[in-house]
Amino acid sequence: MDNPVFDLNLIKKYNVSGPRYTSYPTALQFTDDFSEHDYRDAIDNSYRKESTLSLYFHLPFCATVCYYCACNKIITKDRSVALLYLDHLHREIEQQGALYDQSRPVTQLHWGGGTPTFISNEQMTELMAQTRAHFNLYSDDGGEYSLEIDPRTVDREKIALLRELGFNRISLGIQDFDPRVQQAVNRIQSEEQTLGVIEAAREDGFLSVSVDLIYGLPHQSTASFAVTLDKINAMSPDRISIYNYAHLPERFKTQRQINAEELPSPAEKLRILELCINQLKSYGYVYIGMDHFAKPEDELAVAQRNGSLQRNFQGYSTHAECDMVAMGITAISNIGATYSQNEKSPDDYYSKIDQGQLPVFQGAVIDRDDQIRKSVIMSLICQFELTFSDIESKYGIDFQQYFQDELQRLSALAEDELLNLDSKQIVVSSRGRLLIRNICMVFDRYLQVPQFSDRFSKVI
Ligand code: SF4
Numbered sequence: 001m002d003n004p005v006f007d008l009n010l011i012k013k014y015n016v017s018g019p020r021y022t023s024y025p026t027a028l029q030f031t032d033d034f035s036e037h038d039y040r041d042a043i044d045n046s047y048r049k050e051s052t053l054s055l056y057f058h059l060p061f062c063a064t065v066c067y068y069c070a071c072n073k074i075i076t077k078d079r080s081v082a083l084l085y086l087d088h089l090h091r092e093i094e095q096q097g098a099l100y101d102q103s104r105p106v107t108q109l110h111w112g113g114g115t116p117t118f119i120s121n122e123q124m125t126e127l128m129a130q131t132r133a134h135f136n137l138y139s140d141d142g143g144e145y146s147l148e149i150d151p152r153t154v155d156r157e158k159i160a161l162l163r164e165l166g167f168n169r170i171s172l173g174i175q176d177f178d179p180r181v182q183q184a185v186n187r188i189q190s191e192e193q194t195l196g197v198i199e200a201a202r203e204d205g206f207l208s209v210s211v212d213l214i215y216g217l218p219h220q221s222t223a224s225f226a227v228t229l230d231k232i233n234a235m236s237p238d239r240i241s242i243y244n245y246a247h248l249p250e251r252f253k254t255q256r257q258i259n260a261e262e263l264p265s266p267a268e269k270l271r272i273l274e275l276c277i278n279q280l281k282s283y284g285y286v287y288i289g290m291d292h293f294a295k296p297e298d299e300l301a302v303a304q305r306n307g308s309l310q311r312n313f314q315g316y317s318t319h320a321e322c323d324m325v326a327m328g329i330t331a332i333s334n335i336g337a338t339y340s341q342n343e344k345s346p347d348d349y350y351s352k353i354d355q356g357q358l359p360v361f362q363g364a365v366i367d368r369d370d371q372i373r374k375s376v377i378m379s380l381i382c383q384f385e386l387t388f389s390d391i392e393s394k395y396g397i398d399f400q401q402y403f404q405d406e407l408q409r410l411s412a413l414a415e416d417e418l419l420n421l422d423s424k425q426i427v428v429s430s431r432g433r434l435l436i437r438n439i440c441m442v443f444d445r446y447l448q449v450p451q452f453s454d455r456f457s458k459v460i
Contacts (some may be wrong), residue, residue, distance in 0.1 A: 003281045004433035006274040010416060011434065012190030018437040018447075020290065021042040021381050023315045023339060025446055026363060027332065030341055034363030039333070039340045043323075045098050051322040053100065054108035054312065055135060057089065057127070058342075061118040063153065064189040066175075067215060067257040068245050072330045072344065073114045082119050085328075085346060088353045090130045091456070092327045095358060097134025102214065105135050108319050110403040111147035111164075112440075118156050121161050124235030128165040141168045143205060148173065151197045152189050159197060163204040170201050171210040172237075177228045184262055186217035191231060200234050208298065210235045215272045216245035217382060219264035222275045233283045239294045240285060241315070242276050244269075288316055289381055289436060315364040316382070337366040337442060342357075369445070372397065377440045384436065409442050 001011060019026045019341045061082055065075045074081070105126055109131070119127070132135060137143075145168035147162065162170070171266060174194055175187060182188050194211075201209055232240065247263060260438040261344045264272065266302040277287070286301050287295040292315065296299045303309040310317045312324060324334040326342070333340045340363035346392040352359040366374065372395050388399035399425065400407060408420070414421040418432030419439060431438060441447055 003287045003430070004277060005430040006277050006434065007431045008270060008274075010418065010431060011270060013416070014435045014438045016438070018441050019444065021437065021440055022311060022315065023334065024313055024377050024444070025339075025366070025370055027339075027341065029446055030254055030339060030362040030364045032362045034338070034340060034360070034365070036358045036360045038338065038365070039335065039358060039360050040334040041098065042109050042338040042340070046323055048321060048323045048336060049101075051104070051320070052107040053104045053135065054317075054319065054322050054324040055110070056331055056333075057109075057116075057131075057328040058113065058115035058120060058326070058331040059111055059116040060085070060329055060346075062115045063115070063151075064186065064256050067185045067254050067370075068175075069428045070246070070248070070252045071114065071252055074346070078218050079120065079446060081120070082123060086119065086123055086127065087330055088240060089127070091353050092359065093130050093134050094354075096325055096327060096354075100135070100323075101295060102135060105143070106135050107143045107322060108314075108317065109137070109143060109145040109323075110314050110390045111191065112176070112314070113148055115150045115153055117149050117158065121158060122295060122429065124158075124161065124165060135397065137166060139166070142318070144169060146171060146208075146314075148245070151194045152196055156200045157195070159200040160204050161278055163206060168206055168284055169208040169443055170197075170206055171212065171239075172197060173212050174232070175212065175214045176220065176225070177231050178219065178224045180218050181224070184258065186257065195235055198237065208238045210239035210241065211235070211238065213242045213276075214245050215242060215276060216247070216264060216269045217248060220272060221266050222271050225272050226275060226279065229279045229283075232446070233279075238287075238298045239292065239300065242273075242280075242293070243291050244273075251446055266448070269279075281411055287433060289384070289433070290315075293317055298384045304382065307350045307383055311378055329442045330418065337371060339364045339366070368395075370393075372402070373443050373445065376403075380426065380440050380443075384433060386426045403443070411440070413439060413442070 060072060060074045062073045062075050063077055066296045067113060089111055135174055145167045148171050150173055172194060176182065177191055198209055247255060247258065247260060280293045284295065286296050288294050288300050288304055299318045300309065300316055308318065310319060310321060329346055330344050331342045331344055341361050343359045345351060349359045372391065375391055375394065376386060392399050410421055412418055417429055418435055420427045426441060448449040
């Protein structure tokens with residue numbers, strides 16, 4: 001796989017808003033017509049009924065707020081609030097577990113947030129025990145069991161416990177090591193703290209360590225971010241994600257604490273992105289796609305090379321498509337040809353569970369056209385290429401006829417050398433890799449509806 005080429009003129013030309021395609025259709029297409037009844041039907045009718053399961057748990061609490069954050073979280077220093085939430089989450093696990101065939105192994109499990117490590121060691125132990133009681137979890141490293149860690153909330157003992165509970169992959173939020181940046185975004189996290197967690201994870205036998213950085217934060221410059229990148233490289237994580245900070249204070253209240261005058265200019269931001277791409281390449285990381293880089297021997301890079309890379313709500317994954325059961329507030333499940341999202345507020349979530357209902361809030365049924373487009377988009381975003389005959393044999397269509405309009409629109413992108421297009425395939429060029437969302441957007445039929453097109457972040 002070639003690394004992406006940073007082409008400033010193309011990036012300026014194509015830097016519009018667009019979906020991240022962790023699902024297709026995206027959550028904007030979910031409606032409250034989708035009910036608990038539809039969710040239960042989806043389980044019975046899933047074309048993946050014989051497949052393995054992927055489980056997601058949303059743990060929304062954080063002790064302090066990071067000003068850049070756009071996640072759905074609950075900020076509190078009162079650890080006791082987690083008690084009520086976990087009590088309901090345990091009940092949801094029991095309800096959901098009863099709906100699935102107990103022989104289906106859980107090949108993927110993830111705790112996201114919020115800050116999953118906000119909860120106590122005892123609460124983590126109980127949550128995993130409840131999950132094991134109702135789902136078929138591996139007792140060895142047969143599954144990909146991961147969680148997001150805030151290094152400020154863990155010690156060696158907690159890391160060791162997580163390994164003992166069955167987790168084998170961790171993802172650490174870092175964002176930037178520069179103290180001025182950390183101060184401006186209210187996330188003070190020392191290098192020692194972060195390194196301590198990575199070393200503890202390696203000693204305890206975690207199989208993969210991934211770190212998250214953000215570019216575009218206050219006070220960042222190419223010079224300052226180059227220092228952070230060098231420090232990250234010295235820690236040698238298996239995967240690095242570098243996210244673009246989108247300053248949208250009118251949408252996300254906490255971002256109003258960020259002084260817009262301290263943000264890098266759009267031109268400097270692009271230079272930081274260029275620096276990231278060149279630096280990570282020089283360290284030996286390969287580009288997976290979107291915001292993700294990995295060591296060439298990492299399983300994501302291997303999966304991309306052998307064509308088995310997948311994309312779901314947790315980003316890229318190595319596991320074959322399977323039904324995804326997501327629990328906790330706001331969590332989105334993907335069962336068969338449906339998406340289903342849980343209630344977003346704790347009170348609504350508690351109320352449904354207290355009434356013995358599943359906490360389904362909204363969702364969508366993926367029709368045949370969605371399914372075809374989803375396959376096209378996922379192939380492009382994971383493999384950077386698409387062979388028409390693969391889609392033709394899977395769905396019984398004539399690709400060039402079905403996507404006549406899309407192929408016409410794609411030819412403009414081909415002229416700009418974002419991709420090579422012939423009568424058999426689409427191959428994304430090194431120049432087009434950073435703009436993969438733009439290429440996928442051509443196949444997204446919902447973007448033709450104006451009110452949906454400006455609800456996403458910029459592609460770069
Ligand atoms: S970035 Fe993470 S730790 Fe910070 S407020 Fe958001 S969810 Fe919480």
